[in-house]
Amino acid sequence: MKQLIACCGLDCESCDARIATVRDDNELREKTAQLWSKLNNIPEITADTINCMGCCVDGVKTMYCSDMCAIRKCVNEKGFNTCG
Template sequence: MQINIAPCGLVCSRCDAYRATQENSPEKLELVAADWRKRYHCDDIRAELIPCDGCMTEGGRKCHHCEHSCEIRKCVGGKQVKVCSECAEYPCEKLSGFFEYVPEAQAEPMKKLLDAIAEVEKNMHSAF
């Protein structure tokens, strides 16, 4: 499976909703929705709201939250960068606020991934 990274550092290709969608598995989408309802204390999460092909995929399906509520996705799209660490304002309040919401065990690796991408890009050689 190809690695797909969201602007915030979430590895989409490891996200349960993404994986269930790519497997075309309504049963797994139901399992993910049930897990997320419990995990995020939100009874409104339903399987039909979470199919996702990656939040930045052109023309692909997007989880309802990512498509309609994610401020980071909207911000990145307006700035023409692929991940937050490419932005001159990185790290910003939107991203920092998001990381306060995400479980620390997940947030820390996401921050490290974004920092690593920024470091690689800073030191990348270019002939032009």
């Protein structure tokens, strides 16, 4: 199983949050925060919260994937690798 596939099936390798983190790209952090905040109606998603190394690897996670994602929570509680 590819390590950078998230519990939900998203490809963390192509996620803007991970790309911004790996590149330390504050412009991409800002752009991503504005989009995600609007799409999810969560004003707490700000550029300084856009730091993530990936769903299933060690390291920092975004607030959504770390604390709010019901799929990740379910997968981890059941000891699976992915929802699939």
